[in-house]
Amino acid sequence: MILMHDVVIIGSGPAGLSAAIACRENDLDVVVLDEFPKAGGRLLGQLHQEPTGEWWNGVKETEKLLERANMLDTDIRLEVSVYHVEKVDDTFNIFTNKGTLEAKNILIATGAAESAAPIPGWTLPGVMSIGAAQVMTNVHRVKVGEKGIVVGVNVLSAAIAREMQLAGIDLHSMALPAANVITGDGSNPIKVMDGLARIAHLAPSKFIQFGSRFARASAFVRNTAVKFFPPGGVKMWGMPVHIRKAVTAIHGEEKVESVTICKVTTDGDPIPGTEEEVEVDFVCIAGGLYPLAELAAVMGVPFKYIEELGGHVPVHNEQMETDVEGLYVAGNITGIESAKVAGAQGTVAGYSIAKHALQDHSLEENITNAMEQVKTVRANASIQFHPKIDQGRARVAQAFEVNAINSDK
Amino acid sequence: MTNNRIVDHPVLGRLADRKEITFTFDGTEYTGYEGDTVASALLAHGIRTLRVHEESKRPRSIYCNIGHCYECRVMVDDARGVRACLTPIKEGMVVSSGKGLPNPLDASIPPEELPRTYQEYEEQSKEGKGDTDA
Known part of the structure; x- marks a missing residue:
């Protein structure tokens, strides 16, 4: 006989933990699952300076959430991988590497994954995703190498490059990935320039002032800036950032020994004869983030492709409910945003689940307040992954309404 | 001996003293700390290659470091295909690299x-x- 839980939460990041706290405050029987050995998800490892000068330290933020969760006796089980979920009548069966759980409600808060930006030689030891370097540096406190290069210029890679610098890791530069069918916009200097406005506020630096000045200018001015981008790159915290150079290949026998970097046109095409070889012992590839949503897909939740949210997202409403009764989503699975937004969404989901489980309509007020909090946090977010988040969010909410009307017919 | 630990950090502070844990990788003994994964403990000793590709026998290491990509598959005690990036080291653990196949x-x-x-x-x-x- 398997114990029936009120709710199983998949993912112990900011969304999952915040939801668990809201559920435990209402005395629900909650189990939080995560396959990483430490709770906190990718909140662990985040480290950047807010515009106020204060440091946002993910390890400390996680400790605060865990302290609250532990005070409420929350059952958090780590090193548990969920590989399948199904719903039979009103019961969710959650299949894990450590047995099957049953629950009346589930929250899928699995976060995001990194898009690949493959370039020749990328399977060599020493090549890793930018997020891998973040976890190694700030969570495990192990240097990923002596001297490296960051391939991919975006919000995430700029923030993590800075984190590596803080840890005393030498970076040669940041450059674009060579253009191919997969790297897409990330290898196009004009598109990359468009994205730079979003890191304008991160911290004072020449590069950022450069980026923000042009990213807010007209397309003509911006394209001119790309055209005349300094050949030596623009320095960010002393490190050259190139949007007119791309890494075309990674070399080495048993591990990374060097990369080939070459100049590119404003469209990202390599300029023959400009290749140079740079000695490095590690390479970080930054292809951007997309919502990690497979479990919602196997549950039959409808999806919608929303560019502004980072890809295919499970359709949900502002209360974080989906079309499948009892199945909720929160955090980056609903769209790529900061950890603060994810946490605020988790609180909404937690109260929504409590209301559903207890049939307690007095919780409406908590839900409304928590939804307002999401908007406030979003408006004040210091790291914005996409300038049109609000439009993206509105399109998902609209899709939910349309589905609801159709299913009523 | 290579030691790639980030001991002092301007914002995160000094690395706390943690319990030492000894394990083996392909027959050689290594020491890591409580909280290390197989991948982080080995990288601290400068070891990147965790397996070879089953067919090409080319070396592979961590790629995503958070369990998504499965590039870091090793054998832990008797279990095959274990992700080094998600597996905490334990005293006396026997880890062997992922091998090529015929x-x-x-x-x-x-x-x-x-x-x-x-x-x-x-x-x-x-x-x-x-x-x-x-």
Whole structure:
């Protein structure tokens, strides 16, 4: 006989933990699952300076959430991988590497994954995703190498490059990935320039002032800036950032020994004869983030492709409910945003689940307040992954309404 | 001995003293700390290669470091295909690198000469072609 839980939460990041706290405050029987050995998800490892000068330290933020969760006796089980979920009548069966759980409600808060930006030689030891370097540096406190290069210029890679610098890791530069069918916009200097406005506020630096000045200018001015981008790159915290150079290949026998970097046109095409070889012992590839949503897909939740949210997202409403009764989503699975937004969404989901489980309509007020909090946090977010988040969010909410009307017919 | 630990950090502070844990990787003994994964403990000693590709035998290491990509598969005690990036080290743990597998299709054979049927594969094997002992 398997114990029936009120709710199983998949993912112990900011969304999952915040939801668990809201559920435990209402005395629900909650189990939080995560396959990483430490709770906190990718909140662990985040480290950047807010515009106020204060440091946002993910390890400390996680400790605060865990302290609250532990005070409420929350059952958090780590090193548990969920590989399948199904719903039979009103019961969710959650299949894990450590047995099957049953629950009346589930929250899928699995976060995001990194898009690949493959370039020749990328399977060599020493090549890793930018997020891998973040976890190694700030969570495990192990240097990923002596001297490296960051391939991919975006919000995430700029923030993590800075984190590596803080840890005393030498970076040669940041450059674009060579253009191919997969790297897409990330290898196009004009598109990359468009994205730079979003890191304008991160911290004072020449590069950022450069980026923000042009990213807010007209397309003509911006394209001119790309055209005349300094050949030596623009320095960010002393490190050259190139949007007119791309890494075309990674070399080495048993591990990374060097990369080939070459100049590119404003469209990202390599300029023959400009290749140079740079000695490095590690390479970080930054292809951007997309919502990690497979479990919602196997549950039959409808999806919608929303560019502004980072890809295919499970359709949900502002209360974080989906079309499948009892199945909720929160955090980056609903769209790529900061950890603060994810946490605020988790609180909404937690109260929504409590209301559903207890049939307690007095919780409406908590839900409304928590939804307002999401908007406030979003408006004040210091790291914005996409300038049109609000439009993206509105399109998902609209899709939910349309589905609801159709299913009523 | 390589030690890639980030001991002092301007914002995160000094690394706290943690319990030492000893484990083996491919027969060699290594020391890591409580909270380390197999991947982080080995990288701290400068070891990147965790397995070879089953067919090409080319070296592989961590890629995503958070369990998504499965590039870091190793053998832990008796379990195969364990992700080094998600597995905390434990005292006395026996870790071995992911190994290549026998490849019946020798990479040196031109594509047009590769067997098209099982019968052709058997005939070629009798003639001693194909990489069967990895």
